[in-house]
Amino acid sequence: MKNNSTSLSQAFKLYTGVGLPKCIFQLSFLLIWFDAVLLFFMNLADDGDVSLPVRALSSIACFMFINLRIMGSYDIGYNAGKFFRTVKEPISIHAKYHIGTIIESVAMIMVNYLLMAIIYSEIWECIVMAVFMIVIKGLTNLLEFIRKPPFRVIGLCVLGIMMYIPYIVFLIMHRNGVDFQPEPWYIPVAVLAIAFLVLSEYIVLKNFRKNWYRD
Amino acid sequence: MENVLKINGITKKYKGFTLGAVNAEIPCGFSTALIGANGAGKTTLIDILCGVTGKTSGECVYFGNKTNIDDSEVRNRISYCSSANFFPLTWDLKTIANAMEIGFDNFDRNKFSELCKRFKLDDPAAKKQKKLMKMSDGNKMRAYLAAVLARDAELIVLDEPASSLDPLARDVLCEIFREYIAEGDGSRSVIFSTHNIADMEYATDYAIFMADGNIIEQGFVEDLKEKYILIHGDAKDCEKAKPYMISCTSNSMNFEGIALAENLVKLTQLDTAVEKPNLQQLSVGILRKAEADEK
Numbered sequence: 001m002k003n004n005s006t007s008l009s010q011a012f013k014l015y016t017g018v019g020l021p022k023c024i025f026q027l028s029f030l031l032i033w034f035d036a037v038l039l040f041f042m043n044l045a046d047d048g049d050v051s052l053p054v055r056a057l058s059s060i061a062c063f064m065f066i067n068l069r070i071m072g073s074y075d076i077g078y079n080a081g082k083f084f085r086t087v088k089e090p091i092s093i094h095a096k097y098h099i100g101t102i103i104e105s106v107a108m109i110m111v112n113y114l115l116m117a118i119i120y121s122e123i124w125e126c127i128v129m130a131v132f133m134i135v136i137k138g139l140t141n142l143l144e145f146i147r148k149p150p151f152r153v154i155g156l157c158v159l160g161i162m163m164y165i166p167y168i169v170f171l172i173m174h175r176n177g178v179d180f181q182p183e184p185w186y187i188p189v190a191v192l193a194i195a196f197l198v199l200s201e202y203i204v205l206k207n208f209r210k211n212w213y214r215d
Numbered sequence: 216m217e218n219v220l221k222i223n224g225i226t227k228k229y230k231g232f233t234l235g236a237v238n239a240e241i242p243c244g245f246s247t248a249l250i251g252a253n254g255a256g257k258t259t260l261i262d263i264l265c266g267v268t269g270k271t272s273g274e275c276v277y278f279g280n281k282t283n284i285d286d287s288e289v290r291n292r293i294s295y296c297s298s299a300n301f302f303p304l305t306w307d308l309k310t311i312a313n314a315m316e317i318g319f320d321n322f323d324r325n326k327f328s329e330l331c332k333r334f335k336l337d338d339p340a341a342k343k344q345k346k347l348m349k350m351s352d353g354n355k356m357r358a359y360l361a362a363v364l365a366r367d368a369e370l371i372v373l374d375e376p377a378s379s380l381d382p383l384a385r386d387v388l389c390e391i392f393r394e395y396i397a398e399g400d401g402s403r404s405v406i407f408s409t410h411n412i413a414d415m416e417y418a419t420d421y422a423i424f425m426a427d428g429n430i431i432e433q434g435f436v437e438d439l440k441e442k443y444i445l446i447h448g449d450a451k452d453c454e455k456a457k458p459y460m461i462s463c464t465s466n467s468m469n470f471e472g473i474a475l476a477e478n479l480v481k482l483t484q485l486d487t488a489v490e491k492p493n494l495q496q497l498s499v500g501i502l503r504k505a506e507a508d509e510k
Contacts, residue, residue: 006317014317017303017310079304082297085267087318088287213269 006089011096012104015084020100027065027104028111034061035115051120056167059129062112063163066105066137070144070156091212095205102137102201109133124182125170127190132166134193138200145207218279219243219370219404220264225273227259234259234428236273243278244401245435246392246418249408250498251425252506257408258298260425261374264406265295278369291320294368298375298408299352301359307344308337311362319366327365333387334361352379364391371395373407377415385411389418416494424498426505440491443500444476448487455485462503473500 012020035058042054087093109130117126136159143155173180218240226235234256241247249257262268264275266284276282281289302311308331315322324339331339334357347355356379363371371392377385392405409415422439424432434442446463448456453470457463459481463472473492474482483489492500 010317014314017306017314079300080302082262082267082295083301083314083318086265086290086293086295088290088320090266090290091285093318 006093008096008100011093012100015097024104024107031065031111055116065108067140069101070140091209105137127186128166131190131193134197136163138197141200141204144204221276223274226271228271237430239430242421243404245420246405247421248419249423252502255425256428257425258374261372265372292369294363294366295372296359296363304348305346307346308339309344312339315362321367323365327361330361330364356380369403371405375408377409377411385414392418412498413495424501427509431505432501436494442476443473443492443497444479445490445492445496446474446482446487447471452485462500
């Protein structure tokens, strides 16, 4: 009998059927395709400046892509929930898979806002949005404390609305002619956002271990 | 090792349903059937034994000396399959094989291919694969069974494996159980829950009957067939025979039912015919008695 410990990518493959690098590649391709289609149709529909609606809609796409797995697949009632609970190290494998989903989400955020930065050259705005998305991902992570799926969906909708906060702030700043110099804030804010994401992941996994058999 | 599992007072409380306390000793080297009506607690018990769900109290001793189902060594020795949606419906046979290989240390890809062939499924190594969602319920269950039976585990636990299978596939499943146990030379065991008692009798050595969250009877099938008798008679003798029977059905012409073998002499005096019951008749009799007692 072999006795191999399961790697993060294997754990991800066990849950999704696809390895983590391949999954990131496929989703990135889809996200870029979605953004391109969005840009194309927006340009067709409007002769004016379409950058704000495109950026806003691409953020929605990004939000959806980073929360693809929010409903979880470890609950007994879900498809394959019982299978995932009977593998050799179910809790450790689930934790690795969960960390994989965070890596996948961060990769999606990077891809989306890198693309937006290339298209619109508004680097500071893309960095702010990417950082804000990381915070949103940390918050959606915490939704796993809500055990009932309908309430989890409501929580997700609330966060979906919250996602527009930076755009509202940008708009107010733009209308009032506020000259904001964000450069000195990039690194500290990004570090804080990543720390929040890591903390939320730690809390979620700790809670998951504690409640493994509570159903 | 005498018992593959020794269940000591396992309980589980849900809203409106309580399992147990369940006490049972499941013999090693045999195939054990869990028999009971819907909602009797079979799935809950299986889920607790396999570490799918938690228990409120009690303990289970696995393989003679292990009590921790979270021990990966114990999990590797148990091959479990649920009654439905065991794998994501977007998976195909190849994905299943990949996942099983990652999830367990003792999955044999070649055996999986052989079992797929035996269950008349596609080749898992083929380039073009059919997803589970496009398979019939019966074929989905065949795919699940091929995956769990392809592991070199010491205990196979299956929750209603026969429910969606056709009679021929059930026959193949019984054969596979027999081969699996024979190959283990006393070290391999099978536990399965079933409602298809007649079809699965060939694969059943030991039977555990459950009703309303409790075990109401258990034993080797051959011993149970000695303990109980099947009685037939004319309808006119039904009322006289009833006090000696545990369950009875009658129409205007005749009656049939199960009685304890210790009442054999009294029942034969009533001009009744006595037979050895099959597992199906035995199950109906025992479960009817439990239902009547509950009322």
